[in-house]
Amino acid sequence: MRARWGFVGRTAEFARLVEYGTGTAAAEVRGLVVGGVAGIGKSRLLREGVAVLDGDRVAVLAANATAATANLPFGGLAQVLPVDQPAGLTPAGLLRWAADTLRQQHRHRSIVLAVDDVHLLDPISAALVSYLVQSGHGTLLATVRSGETAPDPIRALWTSGTVERVDLGPLAESDTVSLLTQVLGDDIDAASVRRLWLLSEGNALLLRELVLAAHAAGEIIHEHGLWRWTGRLKLAPSLTEVVDARIGGLAPQVRTAVEYVAFGEPIGLSLLAAAGLAEAIELAEERQLVQLVADGRRTTVRLAHPLYGEVARQRCPATRARRLLARIAGLVEDTGARRNDDLLRVATWRLDSGTAHDPELLRRACQQAFASYDIPLATRLGRAALDTGGGFDASETLAILLMFAGRPDEAMNILDKAASLITSDRQQARWHTSRGITRYWGLGDESARDTVLAAAAALPDAADRVRVQAIEAMMRVHHNDQSRFAELLDEVLACPVAGVGHRALALSAAGHLRAARGQATRTMHEMAAVEADAAQWRGETPYFQLAVELARGTAMILVADLPAVDAVIAAEYAGMAETGDFHLGSGYLTVVRAQAARLRGQLGDAARYARLARARLIDGRIFTDLACAELAYAAALSGDADAAVAAMAEADEAHLPTMSILYPWLELARAWTVTAAGAPKDGLDVLRRLLDRLRADGFTGYAAYALHDLVLLGAPQEAAGPLARVAGQVDGAFAPVAARHARAAAAGDLSALLAVAAEFAALGLNLFAAEAATTAARLGRTSRSALTGEAMARRAEYLGACDPATRTPGLDLPMVRLTDRENQIARLAAAGTSSGDIANRLYLSRRTVDNHLLRIYGKLGVTGRNQLRHALRSAPPNATG
Ligand SMILES: Nc1ncnc2c1ncn2[C@@H]1O[C@H](COP(=O)(O)OP(=O)(O)O)[C@@H](O)[C@H]1O
Ligand SMILES: [Mg+2]
Numbered sequence: 001m002r003a004r005w006g007f008v009g010r011t012a013e014f015a016r017l018v019e020y021g022t023g024t025a026a027a028e029v030r031g032l033v034v035g036g037v038a039g040i041g042k043s044r045l046l047r048e049g050v051a052v053l054d055g056d057r058v059a060v061l062a063a064n065a066t067a068a069t070a071n072l073p074f075g076g077l078a079q080v081l082p083v084d085q086p087a088g089l090t091p092a093g094l095l096r097w098a099a100d101t102l103r104q105q106h107r108h109r110s111i112v113l114a115v116d117d118v119h120l121l122d123p124i125s126a127a128l129v130s131y132l133v134q135s136g137h138g139t140l141l142a143t144v145r146s147g148e149t150a151p152d153p154i155r156a157l158w159t160s161g162t163v164e165r166v167d168l169g170p171l172a173e174s175d176t177v178s179l180l181t182q183v184l185g186d187d188i189d190a191a192s193v194r195r196l197w198l199l200s201e202g203n204a205l206l207l208r209e210l211v212l213a214a215h216a217a218g219e220i221i222h223e224h225g226l227w228r229w230t231g232r233l234k235l236a237p238s239l240t241e242v243v244d245a246r247i248g249g250l251a252p253q254v255r256t257a258v259e260y261v262a263f264g265e266p267i268g269l270s271l272l273a274a275a276g277l278a279e280a281i282e283l284a285e286e287r288q289l290v291q292l293v294a295d296g297r298r299t300t301v302r303l304a305h306p307l308y309g310e311v312a313r314q315r316c317p318a319t320r321a322r323r324l325l326a327r328i329a330g331l332v333e334d335t336g337a338r339r340n341d342d343l344l345r346v347a348t349w350r351l352d353s354g355t356a357h358d359p360e361l362l363r364r365a366c367q368q369a370f371a372s373y374d375i376p377l378a379t380r381l382g383r384a385a386l387d388t389g390g391g392f393d394a395s396e397t398l399a400i401l402l403m404f405a406g407r408p409d410e411a412m413n414i415l416d417k418a419a420s421l422i423t424s425d426r427q428q429a430r431w432h433t434s435r436g437i438t439r440y441w442g443l444g445d446e447s448a449r450d451t452v453l454a455a456a457a458a459l460p461d462a463a464d465r466v467r468v469q470a471i472e473a474m475m476r477v478h479h480n481d482q483s484r485f486a487e488l489l490d491e492v493l494a495c496p497v498a499g500v501g502h503r504a505l506a507l508s509a510a511g512h513l514r515a516a517r518g519q520a521t522r523t524m525h526e527m528a529a530v531e532a533d534a535a536q537w538r539g540e541t542p543y544f545q546l547a548v549e550l551a552r553g554t555a556m557i558l559v560a561d562l563p564a565v566d567a568v569i570a571a572e573y574a575g576m577a578e579t580g581d582f583h584l585g586s587g588y589l590t591v592v593r594a595q596a597a598r599l600r601g602q603l604g605d606a607a608r609y610a611r612l613a614r615a616r617l618i619d620g621r622i623f624t625d626l627a628c629a630e631l632a633y634a635a636a637l638s639g640d641a642d643a644a645v646a647a648m649a650e651a652d653e654a655h656l657p658t659m660s661i662l663y664p665w666l667e668l669a670r671a672w673t674v675t676a677a678g679a680p681k682d683g684l685d686v687l688r689r690l691l692d693r694l695r696a697d698g699f700t701g702y703a704a705y706a707l708h709d710l711v712l713l714g715a716p717q718e719a720a721g722p723l724a725r726v727a728g729q730v731d732g733a734f735a736p737v738a739a740r741h742a743r744a745a746a747a748g749d750l751s752a753l754l755a756v757a758a759e760f761a762a763l764g765l766n767l768f769a770a771e772a773a774t775t776a777a778r779l780g781r782t783s784r785s786a787l788t789g790e791a792m793a794r795r796a797e798y799l800g801a802c803d804p805a806t807r808t809p810g811l812d813l814p815m816v817r818l819t820d821r822e823n824q825i826a827r828l829a830a831a832g833t834s835s836g837d838i839a840n841r842l843y844l845s846r847r848t849v850d851n852h853l854l855r856i857y858g859k860l861g862v863t864g865r866n867q868l869r870h871a872l873r874s875a876p877p878n879a880t881g
Contacts, residue, residue: 005208006182007048009175010041013166017049020139020164021058021112030133031140033118033158036168038307039205039239042143043116045168050114050141059106061113061138064302065120067309068265072344073372076125079266079295080113098128099137111138117306119148124372126151133157170202179204183211184220184227192229199236205305209242212288243311247289253280254287259316261290261301262309264328264349269299271331325353344368348377351384359390363397371542373585375405386414392421396434403434404543404584406620408442429464432456433471440475444621444656449475463497470502474547477509480661480697485509501537504530505544511551516661518700518730520555524564527552546585553592557599558701559732562764565596587616588623594630598637601767601802606634625655626662629669636672637767639807644673664694664702671709672808680809683713691722700729708738712771712810716745733763741772750779750787754794761798770798771810778813789863796867816859825852826860830869 013034019025020032034042043064050060061080069075081098102111113129115121121129130153132138140163144150158165171179176197180188200207214220219231237245247255257280261267269292272281281301284290289308293300303309313321329349332342347365350356362385369378382398390397395418399411415435422428432455439448449472456468470492476485492498492506507530511523527548537544556564568589594609613627628651635643651666667690675683687706694703703726710719720742727739737759744752753776760769773795780788799811818826821842828838835853839846857863860871 005179005204007044008178009171010045010048010168013045013168014049016164016166017045017141018052021049021053021060021141023058023110023139029161029164030136031113031142031157031163033140033142033144033163033165034168035144035146035165037146037203039203039305040168041171041204042145042168043305044204046114046116046141046143050112053112057109059102059109059111061102061111062116063114063125064116065118065122065125066265066302066306067120067313068263070120070122071377072122072348073124073369073374073377074122074128075345076115076121077128099132099135102132102137113138113140113142115140115142117145118142118154119144119150120306121151121154123151124374126154130154130157134162171197171204171207172202173197176200176202176207179207180211180227186222186225186227188227188229192227196229199233201236203239205307206239206242208288209239209246213242213246239307240311243307244315247308247311247315250287250289251280251283253277254283254289255312257281257284258289258303258308258312259324260328261303262312262316263321263324264332265309266293266295266300266302267328268335269301271328271335272301274331274334275327322353322355325349326355329353329355344377347381351380356384357388359385359388359394362388363390363394366397366401367539370401371539373542375401379405392418392423392427392431395421396427396430399438400434400543403438403442404546406583408438408620411438411442425459425461425464429455429459429461429467433468436468436471436475440658441478441622442620444658446479446657449479462495463499466492466495466498467502469495470498470505473506474509475658477513478659478661479657480663482513482697485513499537500533501541501544504533504537505541505547508544508547508551512547512554512661515551515555515558516664516697516699516701518558518704518726518735520559520561520701521731523551523555524561527555543584546588549585549588553588554701557592557595558705559730560599560734560763560765561732562596562599565592568592583616584620584622587613587627590616591623591626591630594627594634598630598634599767600764601770601798601806603634603638603803603806605803607631607638610634621654621656622659623662625651625659626665628654629666632673633669636669636676637808638803638805639676641673641676641678644676648673664690664699664706667693668702668705668709671706671713675713675809680713684710684715687713700726704730704735704738708741708768711738711742711745712768712808714809716742720746734765737763738768741768745772745775748779750776750783750785750791753779754787754791757794757798761801766798766801767806767808770795770802770806771808773798774811774813781814781816789858792860792862792871793867796862796871818856818859822852822856822859825849826856826868826872829853829856829865830872832865 016025017032017034020029034045036042050062053060063077063080065076069078074081111132113132115129118129129140133140134157140157146167149155157163173193177188177193180193180196196207196210200210211220214229214231217231220227220229247258250258257272257277260272260275260277269281272278281290285292288304291302291304293302316324326349329346332346343361344365347356347362350358350361356362362381366378366381366385369381378401382394382401385394386398395414399414399418402408402414403411412435415431415438418431422431432452436448436452436455439445439451452468452472452475456465456472459465459468469488473485473488473492476482476488489506489510492502507526511526515523530548552568556568590609590613594606594613597603597606597609610627610631614624614631617624617627628647632644632647632651635647648670651669655662655666667686671683671686671690674686687710690706691703694700694706704723707719707723707726710716711723720739723735723739723742727735737756740752740759741756744756753772757769757772757776760766760772773791777788777791777795779785780791795813799806824842825838828841829835833841835846835849838844839849842849857868860868862868862871
């Protein structure tokens, strides 16, 4: 009997795969995912399809995800990612790096990602695949087992229609005939085929297992030039039962070999040989249980089907599984654990086998998992490092991790206990900074900055001192002690022994402050430079990334650079940050997302993101106030006063002096909350007080918003002068337009207002655009200007880009009176009814209807039916009635 089964059937699916692979399928769909039950033939189809792609035009990057790699960051894509992966990249940095490298390597070819068993991808690999596909870097060809849950970003690819999904059904009886004929090398009698086909239910793997079993039992016989199956099965066995029976019947050595592969996949052949399993692996390959794959210079062993691994692992008693894992870990350690992913693999095997005794190995693995923002895995490893006697270093690593995982109390506990373990000045310095970080940001204790200061002064070594100073500098910015910060910044930057990471931290603090002062463009440049050095600091201190994000997020929002927000949030960081439970990072970015949505007038999205951010941040003390303020803001702009007031109260409660630098966001939200609650004069006062404070702090960047809000809340005269001055001092396109808005509104200049509205709309600031156009329309009505119609049309257009729930004072427009009949006709026309149909329905002549419509357009200041709907929408029904 032949071992290799030639490929049969699946013509339609095969053709579709090849179409996607060669780029001849629909351009807007970026690939194909093949679903189906275990053994139905998905992997085979993928392999066959990919094999015929033209290697000169297409670069195929093939990965197969397995249970053994499903829990390791980037485990699933280890085969695809170049091995010289720079250390300590953020998920976003890794994305950029991977995409760039792949593009470089395959400059003249299109990239096809062929991922088998995509449901077993680890979360970070899944995010990477999703990014590569969505950003148009590659086409996805993948398989997924039905009934398994694929990671969210992957599932989203087919639920959103980005890639197509097809499900494989059973093989046809005729396919079964050709398969059996070629395997047996001669015809087989029809009754045997039928029985095998029915028993296997068209499942290729089950068919193969049945034939192998029948063959082994001598039940397949050759008579009169025809094969026949003499066996009888009363009940159709399930695939798992058949596989289970076969693996249960293996010789002990062969079973052991299969188990090694099941637990350690992908595992080097040389490793198995070192374990004395060379011969057993050969037998397992003969039995078609495993496959050898050439992988660069080494040969790797994989399971021939994942089900063999599932069964082998399930049959394996826990004690034996632990012994095996320990043995595999030992073998990999003996080879020197050179590969990038080996450190994490060995460490988790050690943990799972109860043989984790090397605290330094565990601590380094913890650090690596943290640098990939896999918080749960990092926590597990860090705890183990401490439990196995990791001493001070393990304590400190774990404490910082717990602090940023939202468990500062536990972090403090660990640090307190670690005090007695300190043996050097270096450790002393680290202890002080870690404790300072935990107390200041984790527990919201503002006095921590003074303690840290005192500790730094006492340290003899300049390098240690500067490390502590960089942390203190960050505290000073967040506390808004600007003069002390300036001193510290100078010291850190002037210190010749300051490390890259601590300089990066100090620069991020300075960038945040600079953005608040209106120099957002410079901040964005500097943060890009800091990120470029990231490989040198992120492995050690991945949480410094937060400082970069905060500076950049503040800068982007203050200049209302929405495309920049999209680039950072939607395309890159967020999807990755959301994997791995790094809630502080993803929480802050979600706030920025909410702010950007609000500026666009997408208040529903803004509220949704703000709520999501609040949920992520609620356990900690950092940025919770920001999330709640943003929620209040979105509610207030939607006219939901109760929700706004409640969220504002929550923001005030969460706001701490340790993060007082965030106060402008709270006050801006408060002005709108108070206004929504029916006290517009108080709203103006909130803004005036805020402006005084901003002036004292030099926060000109925020002043542009506060002054513009004065315009929106009806005080353009008051705002115009200062806003013109501010616009000359701050970066970005927003402030100059805001200043023109103030001047035009103060002067009652209708055409200037329309120009301003168009500028806002071009920046994506739809709500501001609609408000400017509303002011123009109001003016036009009272002055009976010829531009009223234009203003109404623009207002309707910009409002159409905002959330329907938007209700701000700036959008108020006293409605013109339509007669009952006009109202009736207007609503029918707005709903898309033709003049003829309206005429029939209302027993009027068509001409009368058209005359009415003309009058309605004139009254509402619109030019046609399309604008009618928006014009009516912004008018409460009773106002036109
Ligand atoms: N169309 C086919 N023609 C020949 N052999 C097939 C076909 N489909 C599947 N097989 C064989 O059946 C077995 C199971 O198929 P596989 O693709 O691994 O299943 P799945 O990935 O759906 O679990 C493999 O040995 C495979 O080579
Ligand atoms: Mg498969």
